[in-house]
Amino acid sequence: MALRLPRKDVVIIGLGWTGSILAHELLQAGLDVVAIERGPWRDTATDFLISYAQDELRYRLQHDLFLRPSQITVTFRNNAGQTALPVRSWGAFMLGNGAGGAGVHWNGETWRFLPTDFVLRSHLTQRYGADFLPADMTIQDWGVTFDELEPHYDRFEYLCGTSGTAGNLQGKIQEGGNPFEGPRSRPYPTPALKQGYGHALFAQAARELGYKPFPQPAGNLSQLYTNPLGVTLGQCTYCGFCEWFGCANYSKSSPQTTILPVLVRNANFEARTYCEVTRINLDRSGKWATGVTYADASGTEYEQPADLVILCAFQLFNVQLLLLSGIGKPYDPASGEGQIGRNFTHQTLSSALGFFDKDKYNFNPFVAAGAIGMCIDEFNGDNFDHGPLGFVGGGYIGQVQTNGRPIETTAVPPGTPAWGSKWKEALRDNYLSTVNCGAACHGSFYSYRDVYLDLDPTYKDRFGRPLLRMTIDFHDNELKMSAYLTDKYAEILARMGAKQVVKQPRKGPYDVTQYQTSHLCGGAVMGDNPGNSALNRYLQSWDVPNLFVQGASAFPQNAGYNPTGTVGALAFWSAAAIRSQYLKKPGPLVQA
Amino acid sequence: MYRLDRRQLLGSSAIALLLGSETARAAIVKGGLPWKPGSGDPPAAVTPGGWRYFTAQEAATVEAFVDRLIPADVLTPGGKELGCAVFIDRQLAGPYGRFEGHYMTGPFQQGTKQQGPQSPVTPAQHYRQALATLDAACRSKFGGKVFADLSDDQKDETIKGLEDGSLKLGGTDGREFFKLILKDTQNGFLADPIYGGNKDMASWKMIGFPGAHYDYRNWIDRHNQRVALPPVGINNHPDWSQ
Structure with a gap:
């Protein structure tokens, strides 16, 4: 029998980016807030020490900061005809754990989606006709527009201190920025990072080919910055240990460096760590949440009653908790009905290796930052005419090499022996003079009827709950898009002066062992009616109005950008609706 | 070490253990950032001599x-x-x-290459x-x-x-x-x-990686120049032992 704890106004499940933002916003509204976090508390001064933070073996290869599959994992199959098997060790994506969530280990790429991304189906149908889209593609409009989200993108960027160059300031195109971005109300809070040799050379070659390169918007700060909450971030030192690592220098935007120090000082806030929510509790009507049940590390169960439940776990676990709690109707791929688990997506990454003459080029690849790099956006979203190409979607293309860590980022030309003196020579001859950027083409992943999440019939977690099952494969549309983008990137590498370019377009089937970003999206998507979405435009559950579900699980499909900027913007957007509308009259904010 | 009760859940400050067992590390964070001296977790340097696993x-x-x-x-x-x-x-x-941290619950069965190691x-x-x-x-x-x-x-x-x-x-x-x-x-x-x-x-040294340097701000602008810093590791720097 779970021990019943005193009621709180708000319970937040998971203390990553969205949990921290929602906690802060609701504390500002005068509510008392408890956050239940299944991992440890983590902080710069205690956990990310410069004397040992730069450890590739421990943090990159052995996943020291991440959730452990022994604690919880997922099962995976390419299609419904296969038996899903558990992901026993992470590969295709990495899942954060503990306070700060994935905001601890990310690279800091802080993008906005394109205005057309939010009205994707309407826009593509209008431009190319409904028949242009594959019949089983289930993309849809978000129910929120870029213009509505812009002030909230702005709030997230100013919380983070994002470093970048504006490309469109209130409708005026700016030299040196991304001319394709939606209009922004003001410049980035801090100027763009400096760029390394390889990044600068990419920009020069891209300009020569007629593109408009711009610095990647970065959550690695170019200068000292104090955010609106009064928290100060340091200047990035280009140490080259960013993604997979905690930042020892207070210069990567994370909940730790922007918001947690303020949260914990608020008397109405508390966090409970190493506590895992096992279900969201509903009243007898099944239409109102009464709070959550959670277990601490010893397995002891507690019931935390609350008036408002904010689900802020990682995308996969948001969907799993909805399914385990019996909230919403599970998606059925046969009928296409049901919303929980529908429109699951990832990212379509591809790249090319550029080998340069070692006597002429030294890129010092280890002098880098997580979101350093120069990009072009000519081939993202619908910035280019897809009519003759036979696919939709795209992605940014860039020299965004983040590091020169020796185990992960050494590349040798094809045909090199895998061991022995020849291998060593190739390592020596190419380490400093290779552009080796795994995420050069950051392609979209649109949604399909047969890509979805549900509960696994066989495999269980340590509480005996069914694991979430991923059924996912690439479709021709994404593979064509990836080949097209990879060709464009390879052309720029050749223009930079590479003596050998090795293209690495994405190939199917989807492989759960090949890292492809941790940008898993969808499964509990937002939309304009309960027939096409689990959540309304404010991320409020259609089925349980005192439940709001944050994060990328709300994306109806994934765009050709990193998701964190949009996740942050949606969190502020949702919080604003709760504060300005919901708290005055708790109930549905949109009538079904 | 003490057992959980409601008063402690309500009245704790900064950080408090919820349960007494050594493995239960559930904690409440409230009132300020939890910090205690010596809480870092550096890797233990491998000591030479003998074999720990191999015969x-x-x-x-x-x-x-x-x-x-x-x-x-x-x-x-x-x-x-x-x-x-x-x-x-x-x-x-x-x-x-x-395989610590791996999901080791059965049934174990061979899958496709894309499903990853299942042994x-x-x-x-x-x-x-x-x-x-x-x-x-x-x-x-x-x-x-x-x-x-x-x-x-x-x-x-x-x-x-x-x-x-x-x-x-x-x-x-x-x-x-x-x-x-x-x-x-x-x-x-x-x-x-x-x-x-x-x-x-x-x-x-062979490839030209200078190791775990903390600060390359002086090098980011120096394009196409070899970084002239001695390599440094977590526990050793060529100059420290001299």
């Missing part, structure tokens, strides 16, 4: 093996001298060797089985000699047999073991020396 016979085989994967040449000393076998031994004796055999068990069958295979092929006693050419021939799948290990495909020992050897060669391999940062 003497296994160690001899692995030392001979890593010395062919990373041969001594003009670029670096060989894998044995650089500590790659010690690295693997210490890794196998630790969390890595027993319950841990790296430590894999080495034990494979090294024994490797010596058995060498004995029958090379007139009773074990792997460590072969000539360099014979060793290379044997490794190539594992790599291309032509040499079977006790009925199992030698390729899986080849991939495992190659990855572990190269990790030892290229990882921070604190883990027992990459002695004197030999691999880092």
